[in-house]
Amino acid sequence: AQRAQMEQMIKSREGKPHTMTTQSCITKEDLSQDRIIKEMQDEDEDTAVQCKIKVLSKSSSKLVLDQLCPGPPSSTTHFTVEAKTTESIVAVGERSEGGSGKAHIDIKGKWLRAGCDGLEE
Template sequence: MHRTRWKLAHMITLIGVMLTFNPFLFSPASEAQAESFNVKPGAWEMTVTTITSGMKLSPELSAKMTPAQRAQMEQMIKSREGKPHTMTTQSCITKDDLSQDRIIKEMQDEDEDTAVQCKVKVLSKSSTKLVLDQLCPGPPSSTTHFTVETKTTDSFVAVGERSEGGSGKAHIDIKGKWLRTGCDGLEE
């Protein structure tokens, strides 16, 4: 598995359409002393379950697809409507990956294709829990409520609820389980 940063905001946006999972959105803090999640570095197993309802392809995304691609994506969205879709991957999380500032930054810079930045309001932040709301002006506009909580040093859970302007809702549950200290066989 290639190690690219999870864009949890993107996952919620394009659930079932463009799953671009990264192991977790943790990386070193750039400035002030930031909270870090209190979990062990090493190999982790991530189980992601998503449920969508009312999702539609945005006109912007549809315009970039051929008719055959559009039909295939629309069929995939329809087939997953209201049904849980679960995916499990293994990822390497280093000690430097445990700062919460990255998750906040990634959610602010959600749309890499435009200069529009999302607004993120941090509701609470500690070494065991991060709760935030995200508002993206779009297009399409969206709102997300997201919580990441470390239950122990070798497990975490994350829950996200996202509403897309005119394009449905998505719920995501992520469970992370620490496997081992070394990351042999996993790309960093």
């Protein structure tokens, strides 16, 4: 039921840019210790769809990966996360879903404060 609601919401926004602002915490360790990849895998365990994550490249400041989901519906996501400076992070995602189109995701983050207290991790 939740998936159907999400799919309907996505379809209603097709072709229209959508901006959302949130606060979350990403640490150096999240990038260097594969926590982002682990979180993506943990999310998959909550669903019937078991996606495969293939790391294409990884450095201390950049992570490039593909997420392949057999479906239904099948999907492929190419995702790049990069710490451009010590105070900013950018991410770009391109998602293709079997038969239903594509999505483009841009994420921009900036340093807010020294600690993660009070923010989601």
